[in-house]
Amino acid sequence: MDSKETKRTVPVPSVGADGEQPISQTPTASITEETTENNPPEKNYAELLRKMQRMNDPAYLPTISMNELYENVYQSRPPVIDGLLYPGTYLFAGAPKVGKSFLMAQLAYHVSMGLPLWDYPVHKGTVLYLALEDDHRRLQERLYRMFGMDGTNDLLFSICAKQVGSGLEEQLKRFVQEHPDTKLIIIDTLQKIREAGGDKYSYANDYEVVGKLKRLADACGVCLLLVHHTRKQQADDKFDMISGTNGLSGAADGAFLLQKEKRTDDTAILDVVGRDQQDQRLYLTKDKEHLTWTLERMETELWVE
Structure with a gap:
Protein backbone atom coordinates (compact mmCIF):
# COMPACT_ATOMS: atom_id res chain seq x y z
CA MET A 1 0.00 0.00 0.00
CA PRO A 27 -15.41 19.86 6.41
CA THR A 28 -16.75 16.75 8.11
CA ALA A 29 -16.20 13.54 6.17
CA SER A 30 -19.29 11.44 5.57
CA ILE A 31 -19.58 7.73 6.30
CA THR A 32 -19.40 7.03 2.56
CA SER A 76 -10.57 35.17 9.78
CA ARG A 77 -12.74 38.22 10.37
CA PRO A 78 -11.38 41.47 8.97
CA PRO A 79 -11.39 44.51 11.25
CA VAL A 80 -14.05 47.17 11.07
CA ILE A 81 -11.42 49.90 11.55
CA ASP A 82 -7.82 48.75 11.11
CA GLY A 83 -5.93 48.88 14.40
CA LEU A 84 -8.89 50.24 16.35
CA LEU A 85 -12.13 48.25 16.11
CA TYR A 86 -12.71 44.56 15.41
CA PRO A 87 -15.65 42.14 15.33
CA GLY A 88 -16.70 41.37 18.89
CA THR A 89 -18.29 43.21 21.80
CA TYR A 90 -16.84 46.42 23.25
CA LEU A 91 -17.83 48.84 25.98
CA PHE A 92 -17.66 52.55 25.18
CA ALA A 93 -17.79 54.45 28.46
CA GLY A 94 -17.65 58.06 29.51
CA ALA A 95 -19.25 60.56 31.85
CA PRO A 96 -22.65 62.04 30.93
CA LYS A 97 -22.44 64.88 28.36
CA VAL A 98 -18.76 64.15 27.60
CA GLY A 99 -19.48 63.69 23.88
CA LYS A 100 -20.02 59.94 23.57
CA SER A 101 -23.02 60.18 21.25
CA PHE A 102 -21.23 62.59 18.90
CA LEU A 103 -18.27 60.23 18.66
CA MET A 104 -20.61 57.26 18.14
CA ALA A 105 -22.32 59.10 15.28
CA GLN A 106 -18.91 59.87 13.80
CA LEU A 107 -17.82 56.21 14.00
CA ALA A 108 -21.11 55.05 12.52
CA TYR A 109 -20.99 57.52 9.63
CA HIS A 110 -17.38 56.73 8.68
CA VAL A 111 -17.99 52.95 8.68
CA SER A 112 -21.20 53.28 6.67
CA MET A 113 -19.39 55.49 4.10
CA GLY A 114 -16.07 53.64 4.15
CA LEU A 115 -14.23 56.88 4.97
CA PRO A 116 -10.92 56.78 6.90
CA LEU A 117 -11.32 57.77 10.55
CA TRP A 118 -8.36 59.94 11.57
CA ASP A 119 -5.30 57.83 10.59
CA TYR A 120 -7.21 54.53 10.58
CA PRO A 121 -8.42 52.78 7.38
CA VAL A 122 -12.12 51.85 7.53
CA HIS A 123 -13.90 48.84 5.98
CA LYS A 124 -17.26 49.91 4.60
CA GLY A 125 -20.43 48.16 5.76
CA THR A 126 -23.97 48.69 6.99
CA VAL A 127 -24.29 50.22 10.47
CA LEU A 128 -27.21 50.00 12.89
CA TYR A 129 -27.35 52.70 15.57
CA LEU A 130 -29.83 52.14 18.42
CA ALA A 131 -30.14 55.74 19.67
CA LEU A 132 -32.34 54.82 22.60
CA GLU A 133 -31.98 58.15 24.45
CA ASP A 134 -32.81 60.29 21.40
CA ASP A 135 -35.74 61.13 19.16
CA HIS A 136 -35.76 61.60 15.38
CA ARG A 137 -35.66 65.39 15.57
CA ARG A 138 -32.56 65.46 17.76
CA LEU A 139 -30.88 62.86 15.55
CA GLN A 140 -31.63 64.92 12.44
CA GLU A 141 -30.22 68.10 14.00
CA ARG A 142 -27.06 66.36 15.24
CA LEU A 143 -26.30 64.59 11.95
CA TYR A 144 -26.95 67.71 9.86
CA ARG A 145 -24.63 69.73 12.09
CA MET A 146 -21.92 67.08 11.80
CA PHE A 147 -22.15 65.96 8.16
CA GLY A 148 -24.41 68.37 6.29
CA MET A 149 -26.61 66.92 3.54
CA ASP A 150 -24.20 64.13 2.56
CA GLY A 151 -26.32 61.21 3.83
CA THR A 152 -26.24 57.45 3.29
CA ASN A 153 -28.74 54.59 3.22
CA ASP A 154 -26.17 52.30 4.87
CA LEU A 155 -26.53 54.00 8.28
CA LEU A 156 -29.83 53.05 9.93
CA PHE A 157 -31.26 54.28 13.22
CA SER A 158 -33.81 53.05 15.71
CA ILE A 159 -34.97 54.94 18.80
CA CYS A 160 -36.67 51.93 20.41
CA ALA A 161 -35.73 48.29 20.90
CA LYS A 162 -36.55 45.34 23.13
CA GLN A 163 -34.40 44.26 26.07
CA VAL A 164 -31.79 41.54 26.37
CA GLY A 165 -33.55 38.24 26.95
CA SER A 166 -36.89 39.72 25.87
CA GLY A 167 -36.53 39.89 22.11
CA LEU A 168 -33.51 42.13 21.42
CA GLU A 169 -31.33 39.24 20.24
CA GLU A 170 -33.99 38.20 17.74
CA GLN A 171 -34.36 41.79 16.50
CA LEU A 172 -30.61 42.13 15.89
CA LYS A 173 -30.35 38.72 14.22
CA ARG A 174 -33.20 39.64 11.88
CA PHE A 175 -31.52 42.94 11.02
CA VAL A 176 -28.25 41.19 10.13
CA GLN A 177 -30.14 38.65 8.03
CA GLU A 178 -31.78 41.49 6.11
CA HIS A 179 -28.48 43.42 5.88
CA PRO A 180 -25.76 40.73 5.48
CA ASP A 181 -23.02 43.34 5.01
CA THR A 182 -23.59 44.71 8.55
CA LYS A 183 -20.28 45.48 10.27
CA LEU A 184 -21.21 47.62 13.26
CA ILE A 185 -24.11 47.79 15.73
CA ILE A 186 -24.12 50.58 18.32
CA ILE A 187 -26.38 50.36 21.39
CA ASP A 188 -26.70 53.76 23.07
CA THR A 189 -27.07 53.01 25.94
CA LEU A 190 -26.50 49.61 27.58
CA GLN A 191 -28.77 50.63 30.45
CA LYS A 192 -31.76 50.91 28.09
CA ILE A 193 -31.63 47.26 27.00
CA ARG A 194 -30.87 45.61 30.34
CA GLU A 195 -33.40 43.17 31.72
CA ALA A 196 -35.61 44.63 34.43
CA GLY A 197 -35.79 43.13 37.91
CA GLY A 198 -33.62 40.59 39.67
CA ASP A 199 -30.11 41.13 41.01
CA LYS A 200 -29.43 43.68 38.32
CA TYR A 201 -26.05 44.97 39.43
CA SER A 202 -24.24 41.81 40.53
CA TYR A 203 -21.07 40.52 38.86
CA ALA A 204 -22.97 37.48 37.61
CA ASN A 205 -25.72 39.58 36.05
CA ASP A 206 -23.29 42.04 34.44
CA TYR A 207 -21.28 39.16 32.99
CA GLU A 208 -24.43 37.41 31.74
CA VAL A 209 -25.82 40.51 29.99
CA VAL A 210 -22.62 41.26 28.08
CA GLY A 211 -22.04 37.54 27.53
CA LYS A 212 -25.38 37.19 25.74
CA LEU A 213 -24.57 40.13 23.50
CA LYS A 214 -21.07 38.81 22.82
CA ARG A 215 -22.42 35.44 21.72
CA LEU A 216 -24.74 37.24 19.32
CA ALA A 217 -21.94 39.44 17.94
CA ASP A 218 -19.64 36.44 17.48
CA ALA A 219 -22.36 34.40 15.77
CA CYS A 220 -23.19 37.26 13.38
CA GLY A 221 -19.56 38.29 12.83
CA VAL A 222 -20.22 41.95 13.66
CA CYS A 223 -18.82 44.55 16.05
CA LEU A 224 -21.16 45.49 18.88
CA LEU A 225 -20.45 48.77 20.71
CA LEU A 226 -22.23 49.21 24.06
CA VAL A 227 -22.35 52.82 25.22
CA HIS A 228 -22.18 53.09 29.01
CA HIS A 229 -21.48 55.57 31.79
CA THR A 230 -18.59 55.96 34.23
CA ARG A 231 -18.61 56.49 37.98
CA LYS A 232 -17.60 59.79 39.58
CA GLN A 233 -15.10 58.03 41.86
CA GLN A 234 -11.52 57.97 40.58
CA ALA A 235 -9.57 54.69 40.37
CA ASP A 236 -5.95 53.64 39.89
CA ASP A 237 -7.00 51.75 36.79
CA LYS A 238 -9.14 54.14 34.76
CA PHE A 239 -11.19 51.29 33.34
CA ASP A 240 -12.35 50.48 36.87
CA MET A 241 -14.34 53.71 36.63
CA ILE A 242 -16.81 52.03 34.26
CA SER A 243 -20.15 51.90 36.05
CA GLY A 244 -21.17 48.46 37.31
CA THR A 245 -19.04 45.49 38.30
CA ASN A 246 -15.98 44.02 36.57
CA GLY A 247 -18.36 41.50 35.04
CA LEU A 248 -19.06 43.99 32.23
CA SER A 249 -15.45 44.37 31.11
CA GLY A 250 -14.70 40.73 31.94
CA ALA A 251 -17.20 39.48 29.35
CA ALA A 252 -16.37 42.10 26.70
CA ASP A 253 -13.58 41.90 24.11
CA GLY A 254 -12.35 45.37 24.95
CA ALA A 255 -13.26 48.85 26.12
CA PHE A 256 -13.04 52.49 25.13
CA LEU A 257 -12.93 55.19 27.79
CA LEU A 258 -13.58 58.83 26.85
CA GLN A 259 -12.60 61.43 29.47
CA LYS A 260 -12.25 65.18 29.88
CA GLU A 261 -10.63 67.13 32.69
CA LYS A 262 -13.61 69.49 32.63
CA ARG A 263 -17.00 68.90 31.02
CA THR A 264 -16.71 72.19 29.10
CA ASP A 265 -13.29 71.33 27.61
CA ASP A 266 -12.93 70.91 23.87
CA THR A 267 -10.19 68.30 24.37
CA ALA A 268 -10.55 64.72 25.54
CA ILE A 269 -8.53 61.53 25.96
CA LEU A 270 -9.75 58.24 24.49
CA ASP A 271 -8.12 55.17 26.07
CA VAL A 272 -8.49 51.88 24.20
CA VAL A 273 -7.83 48.32 25.43
CA GLY A 274 -8.70 45.03 23.79
CA ARG A 275 -7.80 41.40 23.47
CA ASP A 276 -4.83 40.73 21.18
CA GLN A 277 -4.36 44.37 20.22
CA GLN A 278 -2.27 47.29 21.38
CA ASP A 279 -3.31 49.58 24.19
CA GLN A 280 -3.79 53.05 22.77
CA ARG A 281 -4.32 56.56 24.03
CA LEU A 282 -5.78 59.06 21.59
CA TYR A 283 -5.74 62.80 22.25
CA LEU A 284 -8.83 64.33 20.65
CA THR A 285 -10.09 67.84 19.99
CA LYS A 286 -13.69 68.72 19.17
CA ASP A 287 -14.43 70.79 16.08
CA LYS A 288 -16.69 73.50 17.52
CA GLU A 289 -18.44 74.12 14.22
CA HIS A 290 -19.25 70.55 13.19
CA LEU A 291 -19.04 68.91 16.66
CA THR A 292 -16.84 66.11 15.31
CA TRP A 293 -13.66 64.85 16.98
CA THR A 294 -10.22 65.26 15.39
CA LEU A 295 -7.08 63.33 16.35
CA GLU A 296 -4.18 65.44 17.62
CA ARG A 297 -1.76 62.65 18.55
CA MET A 298 -1.67 59.01 19.57
CA GLU A 299 0.33 56.91 22.01
CA THR A 300 0.59 53.12 21.84
CA GLU A 301 2.24 50.39 23.85
CA LEU A 302 2.32 46.62 23.51
CA TRP A 303 -0.52 44.94 25.35
CA VAL A 304 0.79 42.75 28.16
CA GLU A 305 -1.37 40.37 30.17
Missing part, protein backbone atom coordinates in the same frame (compact mmCIF):
# COMPACT_ATOMS: atom_id res chain seq x y z
CA ASP A 2 1.47 3.34 -1.06
CA SER A 3 2.01 5.81 1.74
CA LYS A 4 1.00 9.42 1.29
CA GLU A 5 2.96 12.22 2.80
CA THR A 6 0.83 14.88 4.47
CA LYS A 7 1.92 18.39 5.28
CA ARG A 8 0.44 20.29 8.22
CA THR A 9 0.54 24.05 8.39
CA VAL A 10 -0.18 25.94 11.59
CA PRO A 11 -2.18 29.10 10.82
CA VAL A 12 -0.68 32.27 12.25
CA PRO A 13 -3.40 34.51 13.74
CA SER A 14 -3.43 38.15 12.71
CA VAL A 15 -3.16 40.93 15.27
CA GLY A 16 -6.60 41.93 16.50
CA ALA A 17 -9.77 40.35 17.73
CA ASP A 18 -10.46 38.92 14.27
CA GLY A 19 -8.07 36.07 15.07
CA GLU A 20 -9.31 35.30 18.55
CA GLN A 21 -12.45 33.23 18.17
CA PRO A 22 -12.53 32.12 14.53
CA ILE A 23 -15.20 30.00 12.95
CA SER A 24 -14.07 26.54 11.98
CA GLN A 25 -14.49 25.73 8.32
CA THR A 26 -13.22 22.14 8.55
CA GLU A 33 -16.16 9.00 2.20
CA GLU A 34 -14.57 7.14 5.10
CA THR A 35 -15.49 3.72 3.74
CA THR A 36 -12.43 1.83 2.48
CA GLU A 37 -11.27 -1.80 2.25
CA ASN A 38 -10.05 -1.64 5.84
CA ASN A 39 -13.09 0.29 7.07
CA PRO A 40 -16.28 -1.41 5.83
CA PRO A 41 -19.65 0.36 6.33
CA GLU A 42 -20.55 -1.88 9.28
CA LYS A 43 -17.42 -0.82 11.19
CA ASN A 44 -17.99 2.87 10.42
CA TYR A 45 -21.64 2.64 11.48
CA ALA A 46 -20.74 0.99 14.79
CA GLU A 47 -18.08 3.62 15.45
CA LEU A 48 -20.60 6.38 14.72
CA LEU A 49 -23.07 4.85 17.18
CA ARG A 50 -20.39 4.70 19.88
CA LYS A 51 -19.57 8.38 19.31
CA MET A 52 -23.23 9.35 19.54
CA GLN A 53 -23.65 7.38 22.76
CA ARG A 54 -20.62 9.13 24.28
CA MET A 55 -21.96 12.54 23.30
CA ASN A 56 -25.36 11.77 24.85
CA ASP A 57 -23.71 10.83 28.15
CA PRO A 58 -24.33 13.66 30.69
CA ALA A 59 -20.69 13.33 31.79
CA TYR A 60 -19.35 13.80 28.25
CA LEU A 61 -16.73 16.56 27.92
CA PRO A 62 -16.00 17.75 24.36
CA THR A 63 -12.26 17.96 23.71
CA ILE A 64 -9.97 18.61 20.75
CA SER A 65 -6.36 17.50 20.45
CA MET A 66 -3.52 19.83 19.56
CA ASN A 67 -3.05 18.02 16.23
CA GLU A 68 -6.77 18.31 15.41
CA LEU A 69 -6.65 22.00 16.30
CA TYR A 70 -3.74 22.50 13.90
CA GLU A 71 -5.53 20.64 11.12
CA ASN A 72 -8.61 22.85 11.30
CA VAL A 73 -9.03 25.76 8.91
CA TYR A 74 -10.47 28.90 10.48
CA GLN A 75 -12.16 31.86 8.87
Whole structure:
Protein backbone atom coordinates (compact mmCIF):
# COMPACT_ATOMS: atom_id res chain seq x y z
CA MET A 1 0.00 0.00 0.00
CA ASP A 2 1.47 3.34 -1.06
CA SER A 3 2.01 5.81 1.74
CA LYS A 4 1.00 9.42 1.29
CA GLU A 5 2.96 12.22 2.80
CA THR A 6 0.83 14.88 4.47
CA LYS A 7 1.92 18.39 5.28
CA ARG A 8 0.44 20.29 8.22
CA THR A 9 0.54 24.05 8.39
CA VAL A 10 -0.18 25.94 11.59
CA PRO A 11 -2.18 29.10 10.82
CA VAL A 12 -0.68 32.27 12.25
CA PRO A 13 -3.40 34.51 13.74
CA SER A 14 -3.43 38.15 12.71
CA VAL A 15 -3.16 40.93 15.27
CA GLY A 16 -6.60 41.93 16.50
CA ALA A 17 -9.77 40.35 17.73
CA ASP A 18 -10.46 38.92 14.27
CA GLY A 19 -8.07 36.07 15.07
CA GLU A 20 -9.31 35.30 18.55
CA GLN A 21 -12.45 33.23 18.17
CA PRO A 22 -12.53 32.12 14.53
CA ILE A 23 -15.20 30.00 12.95
CA SER A 24 -14.07 26.54 11.98
CA GLN A 25 -14.49 25.73 8.32
CA THR A 26 -13.22 22.14 8.55
CA PRO A 27 -15.41 19.86 6.41
CA THR A 28 -16.75 16.75 8.11
CA ALA A 29 -16.20 13.54 6.17
CA SER A 30 -19.29 11.44 5.57
CA ILE A 31 -19.58 7.73 6.30
CA THR A 32 -19.40 7.03 2.56
CA GLU A 33 -16.16 9.00 2.20
CA GLU A 34 -14.57 7.14 5.10
CA THR A 35 -15.49 3.72 3.74
CA THR A 36 -12.43 1.83 2.48
CA GLU A 37 -11.27 -1.80 2.25
CA ASN A 38 -10.05 -1.64 5.84
CA ASN A 39 -13.09 0.29 7.07
CA PRO A 40 -16.28 -1.41 5.83
CA PRO A 41 -19.65 0.36 6.33
CA GLU A 42 -20.55 -1.88 9.28
CA LYS A 43 -17.42 -0.82 11.19
CA ASN A 44 -17.99 2.87 10.42
CA TYR A 45 -21.64 2.64 11.48
CA ALA A 46 -20.74 0.99 14.79
CA GLU A 47 -18.08 3.62 15.45
CA LEU A 48 -20.60 6.38 14.72
CA LEU A 49 -23.07 4.85 17.18
CA ARG A 50 -20.39 4.70 19.88
CA LYS A 51 -19.57 8.38 19.31
CA MET A 52 -23.23 9.35 19.54
CA GLN A 53 -23.65 7.38 22.76
CA ARG A 54 -20.62 9.13 24.28
CA MET A 55 -21.96 12.54 23.30
CA ASN A 56 -25.36 11.77 24.85
CA ASP A 57 -23.71 10.83 28.15
CA PRO A 58 -24.33 13.66 30.69
CA ALA A 59 -20.69 13.33 31.79
CA TYR A 60 -19.35 13.80 28.25
CA LEU A 61 -16.73 16.56 27.92
CA PRO A 62 -16.00 17.75 24.36
CA THR A 63 -12.26 17.96 23.71
CA ILE A 64 -9.97 18.61 20.75
CA SER A 65 -6.36 17.50 20.45
CA MET A 66 -3.52 19.83 19.56
CA ASN A 67 -3.05 18.02 16.23
CA GLU A 68 -6.77 18.31 15.41
CA LEU A 69 -6.65 22.00 16.30
CA TYR A 70 -3.74 22.50 13.90
CA GLU A 71 -5.53 20.64 11.12
CA ASN A 72 -8.61 22.85 11.30
CA VAL A 73 -9.03 25.76 8.91
CA TYR A 74 -10.47 28.90 10.48
CA GLN A 75 -12.16 31.86 8.87
CA SER A 76 -10.57 35.17 9.78
CA ARG A 77 -12.74 38.22 10.37
CA PRO A 78 -11.38 41.47 8.97
CA PRO A 79 -11.39 44.51 11.25
CA VAL A 80 -14.05 47.17 11.07
CA ILE A 81 -11.42 49.90 11.55
CA ASP A 82 -7.82 48.75 11.11
CA GLY A 83 -5.93 48.88 14.40
CA LEU A 84 -8.89 50.24 16.35
CA LEU A 85 -12.13 48.25 16.11
CA TYR A 86 -12.71 44.56 15.41
CA PRO A 87 -15.65 42.14 15.33
CA GLY A 88 -16.70 41.37 18.89
CA THR A 89 -18.29 43.21 21.80
CA TYR A 90 -16.84 46.42 23.25
CA LEU A 91 -17.83 48.84 25.98
CA PHE A 92 -17.66 52.55 25.18
CA ALA A 93 -17.79 54.45 28.46
CA GLY A 94 -17.65 58.06 29.51
CA ALA A 95 -19.25 60.56 31.85
CA PRO A 96 -22.65 62.04 30.93
CA LYS A 97 -22.44 64.88 28.36
CA VAL A 98 -18.76 64.15 27.60
CA GLY A 99 -19.48 63.69 23.88
CA LYS A 100 -20.02 59.94 23.57
CA SER A 101 -23.02 60.18 21.25
CA PHE A 102 -21.23 62.59 18.90
CA LEU A 103 -18.27 60.23 18.66
CA MET A 104 -20.61 57.26 18.14
CA ALA A 105 -22.32 59.10 15.28
CA GLN A 106 -18.91 59.87 13.80
CA LEU A 107 -17.82 56.21 14.00
CA ALA A 108 -21.11 55.05 12.52
CA TYR A 109 -20.99 57.52 9.63
CA HIS A 110 -17.38 56.73 8.68
CA VAL A 111 -17.99 52.95 8.68
CA SER A 112 -21.20 53.28 6.67
CA MET A 113 -19.39 55.49 4.10
CA GLY A 114 -16.07 53.64 4.15
CA LEU A 115 -14.23 56.88 4.97
CA PRO A 116 -10.92 56.78 6.90
CA LEU A 117 -11.32 57.77 10.55
CA TRP A 118 -8.36 59.94 11.57
CA ASP A 119 -5.30 57.83 10.59
CA TYR A 120 -7.21 54.53 10.58
CA PRO A 121 -8.42 52.78 7.38
CA VAL A 122 -12.12 51.85 7.53
CA HIS A 123 -13.90 48.84 5.98
CA LYS A 124 -17.26 49.91 4.60
CA GLY A 125 -20.43 48.16 5.76
CA THR A 126 -23.97 48.69 6.99
CA VAL A 127 -24.29 50.22 10.47
CA LEU A 128 -27.21 50.00 12.89
CA TYR A 129 -27.35 52.70 15.57
CA LEU A 130 -29.83 52.14 18.42
CA ALA A 131 -30.14 55.74 19.67
CA LEU A 132 -32.34 54.82 22.60
CA GLU A 133 -31.98 58.15 24.45
CA ASP A 134 -32.81 60.29 21.40
CA ASP A 135 -35.74 61.13 19.16
CA HIS A 136 -35.76 61.60 15.38
CA ARG A 137 -35.66 65.39 15.57
CA ARG A 138 -32.56 65.46 17.76
CA LEU A 139 -30.88 62.86 15.55
CA GLN A 140 -31.63 64.92 12.44
CA GLU A 141 -30.22 68.10 14.00
CA ARG A 142 -27.06 66.36 15.24
CA LEU A 143 -26.30 64.59 11.95
CA TYR A 144 -26.95 67.71 9.86
CA ARG A 145 -24.63 69.73 12.09
CA MET A 146 -21.92 67.08 11.80
CA PHE A 147 -22.15 65.96 8.16
CA GLY A 148 -24.41 68.37 6.29
CA MET A 149 -26.61 66.92 3.54
CA ASP A 150 -24.20 64.13 2.56
CA GLY A 151 -26.32 61.21 3.83
CA THR A 152 -26.24 57.45 3.29
CA ASN A 153 -28.74 54.59 3.22
CA ASP A 154 -26.17 52.30 4.87
CA LEU A 155 -26.53 54.00 8.28
CA LEU A 156 -29.83 53.05 9.93
CA PHE A 157 -31.26 54.28 13.22
CA SER A 158 -33.81 53.05 15.71
CA ILE A 159 -34.97 54.94 18.80
CA CYS A 160 -36.67 51.93 20.41
CA ALA A 161 -35.73 48.29 20.90
CA LYS A 162 -36.55 45.34 23.13
CA GLN A 163 -34.40 44.26 26.07
CA VAL A 164 -31.79 41.54 26.37
CA GLY A 165 -33.55 38.24 26.95
CA SER A 166 -36.89 39.72 25.87
CA GLY A 167 -36.53 39.89 22.11
CA LEU A 168 -33.51 42.13 21.42
CA GLU A 169 -31.33 39.24 20.24
CA GLU A 170 -33.99 38.20 17.74
CA GLN A 171 -34.36 41.79 16.50
CA LEU A 172 -30.61 42.13 15.89
CA LYS A 173 -30.35 38.72 14.22
CA ARG A 174 -33.20 39.64 11.88
CA PHE A 175 -31.52 42.94 11.02
CA VAL A 176 -28.25 41.19 10.13
CA GLN A 177 -30.14 38.65 8.03
CA GLU A 178 -31.78 41.49 6.11
CA HIS A 179 -28.48 43.42 5.88
CA PRO A 180 -25.76 40.73 5.48
CA ASP A 181 -23.02 43.34 5.01
CA THR A 182 -23.59 44.71 8.55
CA LYS A 183 -20.28 45.48 10.27
CA LEU A 184 -21.21 47.62 13.26
CA ILE A 185 -24.11 47.79 15.73
CA ILE A 186 -24.12 50.58 18.32
CA ILE A 187 -26.38 50.36 21.39
CA ASP A 188 -26.70 53.76 23.07
CA THR A 189 -27.07 53.01 25.94
CA LEU A 190 -26.50 49.61 27.58
CA GLN A 191 -28.77 50.63 30.45
CA LYS A 192 -31.76 50.91 28.09
CA ILE A 193 -31.63 47.26 27.00
CA ARG A 194 -30.87 45.61 30.34
CA GLU A 195 -33.40 43.17 31.72
CA ALA A 196 -35.61 44.63 34.43
CA GLY A 197 -35.79 43.13 37.91
CA GLY A 198 -33.62 40.59 39.67
CA ASP A 199 -30.11 41.13 41.01
CA LYS A 200 -29.43 43.68 38.32
CA TYR A 201 -26.05 44.97 39.43
CA SER A 202 -24.24 41.81 40.53
CA TYR A 203 -21.07 40.52 38.86
CA ALA A 204 -22.97 37.48 37.61
CA ASN A 205 -25.72 39.58 36.05
CA ASP A 206 -23.29 42.04 34.44
CA TYR A 207 -21.28 39.16 32.99
CA GLU A 208 -24.43 37.41 31.74
CA VAL A 209 -25.82 40.51 29.99
CA VAL A 210 -22.62 41.26 28.08
CA GLY A 211 -22.04 37.54 27.53
CA LYS A 212 -25.38 37.19 25.74
CA LEU A 213 -24.57 40.13 23.50
CA LYS A 214 -21.07 38.81 22.82
CA ARG A 215 -22.42 35.44 21.72
CA LEU A 216 -24.74 37.24 19.32
CA ALA A 217 -21.94 39.44 17.94
CA ASP A 218 -19.64 36.44 17.48
CA ALA A 219 -22.36 34.40 15.77
CA CYS A 220 -23.19 37.26 13.38
CA GLY A 221 -19.56 38.29 12.83
CA VAL A 222 -20.22 41.95 13.66
CA CYS A 223 -18.82 44.55 16.05
CA LEU A 224 -21.16 45.49 18.88
CA LEU A 225 -20.45 48.77 20.71
CA LEU A 226 -22.23 49.21 24.06
CA VAL A 227 -22.35 52.82 25.22
CA HIS A 228 -22.18 53.09 29.01
CA HIS A 229 -21.48 55.57 31.79
CA THR A 230 -18.59 55.96 34.23
CA ARG A 231 -18.61 56.49 37.98
CA LYS A 232 -17.60 59.79 39.58
CA GLN A 233 -15.10 58.03 41.86
CA GLN A 234 -11.52 57.97 40.58
CA ALA A 235 -9.57 54.69 40.37
CA ASP A 236 -5.95 53.64 39.89
CA ASP A 237 -7.00 51.75 36.79
CA LYS A 238 -9.14 54.14 34.76
CA PHE A 239 -11.19 51.29 33.34
CA ASP A 240 -12.35 50.48 36.87
CA MET A 241 -14.34 53.71 36.63
CA ILE A 242 -16.81 52.03 34.26
CA SER A 243 -20.15 51.90 36.05
CA GLY A 244 -21.17 48.46 37.31
CA THR A 245 -19.04 45.49 38.30
CA ASN A 246 -15.98 44.02 36.57
CA GLY A 247 -18.36 41.50 35.04
CA LEU A 248 -19.06 43.99 32.23
CA SER A 249 -15.45 44.37 31.11
CA GLY A 250 -14.70 40.73 31.94
CA ALA A 251 -17.20 39.48 29.35
CA ALA A 252 -16.37 42.10 26.70
CA ASP A 253 -13.58 41.90 24.11
CA GLY A 254 -12.35 45.37 24.95
CA ALA A 255 -13.26 48.85 26.12
CA PHE A 256 -13.04 52.49 25.13
CA LEU A 257 -12.93 55.19 27.79
CA LEU A 258 -13.58 58.83 26.85
CA GLN A 259 -12.60 61.43 29.47
CA LYS A 260 -12.25 65.18 29.88
CA GLU A 261 -10.63 67.13 32.69
CA LYS A 262 -13.61 69.49 32.63
CA ARG A 263 -17.00 68.90 31.02
CA THR A 264 -16.71 72.19 29.10
CA ASP A 265 -13.29 71.33 27.61
CA ASP A 266 -12.93 70.91 23.87
CA THR A 267 -10.19 68.30 24.37
CA ALA A 268 -10.55 64.72 25.54
CA ILE A 269 -8.53 61.53 25.96
CA LEU A 270 -9.75 58.24 24.49
CA ASP A 271 -8.12 55.17 26.07
CA VAL A 272 -8.49 51.88 24.20
CA VAL A 273 -7.83 48.32 25.43
CA GLY A 274 -8.70 45.03 23.79
CA ARG A 275 -7.80 41.40 23.47
CA ASP A 276 -4.83 40.73 21.18
CA GLN A 277 -4.36 44.37 20.22
CA GLN A 278 -2.27 47.29 21.38
CA ASP A 279 -3.31 49.58 24.19
CA GLN A 280 -3.79 53.05 22.77
CA ARG A 281 -4.32 56.56 24.03
CA LEU A 282 -5.78 59.06 21.59
CA TYR A 283 -5.74 62.80 22.25
CA LEU A 284 -8.83 64.33 20.65
CA THR A 285 -10.09 67.84 19.99
CA LYS A 286 -13.69 68.72 19.17
CA ASP A 287 -14.43 70.79 16.08
CA LYS A 288 -16.69 73.50 17.52
CA GLU A 289 -18.44 74.12 14.22
CA HIS A 290 -19.25 70.55 13.19
CA LEU A 291 -19.04 68.91 16.66
CA THR A 292 -16.84 66.11 15.31
CA TRP A 293 -13.66 64.85 16.98
CA THR A 294 -10.22 65.26 15.39
CA LEU A 295 -7.08 63.33 16.35
CA GLU A 296 -4.18 65.44 17.62
CA ARG A 297 -1.76 62.65 18.55
CA MET A 298 -1.67 59.01 19.57
CA GLU A 299 0.33 56.91 22.01
CA THR A 300 0.59 53.12 21.84
CA GLU A 301 2.24 50.39 23.85
CA LEU A 302 2.32 46.62 23.51
CA TRP A 303 -0.52 44.94 25.35
CA VAL A 304 0.79 42.75 28.16
CA GLU A 305 -1.37 40.37 30.17
